[in-house]
Each structure stands twice: as structure tokens, then as C-alpha cells.
Amino acid sequence: MAATAARLTTVSRRLTATQGLNGFTIEELCEEVGVSRRTFFNYFPSKEDAVLGIDETEESERFATEFLALGSRGWRAVLDDFMLIAAAHAERSGFGLAEHVDFHAALEREPKLLVRFMGLNREREQLLVELIAVREGVPADDPRARACADLFGMAIKTTMARVFGSGVADLGPGGEFDIVGSIRDCLATYRTILEPDDPEPDDPEPDDTESAGPAPA
Numbered sequence: 001m002a003a004t005a006a007r008l009t010t011v012s013r014r015l016t017a018t019q020g021l022n023g024f025t026i027e028e029l030c031e032e033v034g035v036s037r038r039t040f041f042n043y044f045p046s047k048e049d050a051v052l053g054i055d056e057t058e059e060s061e062r063f064a065t066e067f068l069a070l071g072s073r074g075w076r077a078v079l080d081d082f083m084l085i086a087a088a089h090a091e092r093s094g095f096g097l098a099e100h101v102d103f104h105a106a107l108e109r110e111p112k113l114l115v116r117f118m119g120l121n122r123e124r125e126q127l128l129v130e131l132i133a134v135r136e137g138v139p140a141d142d143p144r145a146r147a148c149a150d151l152f153g154m155a156i157k158t159t160m161a162r163v164f165g166s167g168v169a170d171l172g173p174g175g176e177f178d179i180v181g182s183i184r185d186c187l188a189t190y191r192t193i194l195e196p197d198d199p200e201p202d203d204p205e206p207d208d209t210e211s212a213g214p215a216p217a
Contacts, residue, residue, distance in 0.1 A: 008029065008043060053103075060124075072135050078135075097163070129149045132148050159186060
């Protein structure tokens with residue numbers, strides 16, 4: 001079932017990127033994927049939802065279950081756990097560089113999709129903050145929960161900027177780019193900056209026997 005949903009999303013993103021949402025019908029999408037119209041509506045209520053490619057309820061519940069199941073292991077572990085779950089999600093989805101390129105192009109072509117995607121992201125971020133707070137046993141407005149969500153979001157934005165702003169997207173469908181690895185590298189860089197520098201070693205105490213001169217006869 002997940003493979004069918006992913007295929008519908010992959011093809012709908014490509015068609016939207018090249019033709020726009022009004023440039024193809026659900027029937028044409030289904031014909032290319034090899035499923036019936038009825039099957040399509042078992043997964044998505046509209047073409048827009050197929051392009052976004054996610055069932056927010058299902059994905060949110062899955063993430064929450066996996067994240068909470070890991071248990072509180074301190075604030076430093078929150079970002080590590082994000083990466084663990086994100087890597088598993090990326091593997092399940094099967095989306096690679098080509099799919100992300102098509103998605104970006106689809107959002108650029110269809111402003112209403114971009115607006116909806118931005119709204120979904122805001123909702124996701126808030127749910128993430130609340131989930132972190134629950135796991136760590138702090139109030140929902142604890143700034144550390146917000147900081148963790150913001151850092152992870154910034155790592156994703158930095159990675160996407162690399163994909164679409166530095167020529168990586170020109171690699172095309174056959175290109176190689178480790179998106180999950182790039183996010184992980186960003187988080188490691190943040191830690192390097194945020195962690196305190198190693199303290200300077202204290203000056204050694206003077207050796208009294210050396211500074212006092214020769215012992216009297």
C-alpha cells in the first residue's frame with residue numbers, strides 16, 4: 001500500500017512540475033501508475049493531496065509513536081532521535097533527489113500548493129514542539145523544546161538550499177545526494193558552534209622547591 005501511495009505521489013509531482021495541476025486528469029495519473037480511479041481516492045482526496053504526498057494524520061501518529069517510544073534521554077538526544085526517525089521515513093518513502101526536484105518545481109509552478117505546504121509545515125512544527133515537551137516532561141512553552149524543533153527545521157532548510165541553490169539539482173534523476181546525511185551534518189555543525197569551547201588549561205602551580213632557591217646548608 002505504501003508503495004502505491006509513493007508511486008502516485010512521484011508521478012503527480014512530475015506531471016504537476018511539467019504541466020501544472022490543470023494539465024492532467026486523475027484518470028491520466030492513474031493510467032500511468034497502473035491503478036484505478038477508485039484506488040486513487042483510497043489514498044488521496046485530490047490531486048493536490050497526491051502532490052503533497054502525505055497523510056498528515058497517519059504520518060503524525062507514526063512519528064509520535066516512534067519518537068515517544070524512544071523515551072527521554074536528555075536534550076542532546078532529541079536531535080539524534082529526530083534523525084533516526086527521519087532516516088527511517090526516508091527509506092520507507094523511497095523518495096530520492098529526482099522526487100524532491102519535481103516537488104520543488106511543482107510548488108514553484110502552483111502557488112496555492114506552496115501556500116498549503118507552508119501551512120502544513122507550521123502545523124507540523126507546532127506539533128513537534130508539543131511532542132518534545134511531552135517526552136521531556138516540560139511545559140509546551142519550554143524554550144528548549146522550541147529550540148530543538150527550530151534547529152531541526154533549519155537543518156532541513158539548509159539542506160534544501162544546497163539541493164536547489166548550489167547546482168545539486170542539476171544532477172537530475174541519476175544524481176547522487178545524501179539528503180539525510182546532509183541534515184545530520186548540519187546538526188553536527190550546529191553542535192560544534194553551540195557547545196562551549198574547551199577551557200584553557202590552568203597554569204601549573206609553581207614548584208616551591210624550584211622557586212625557593214637552594215636549601216640553606
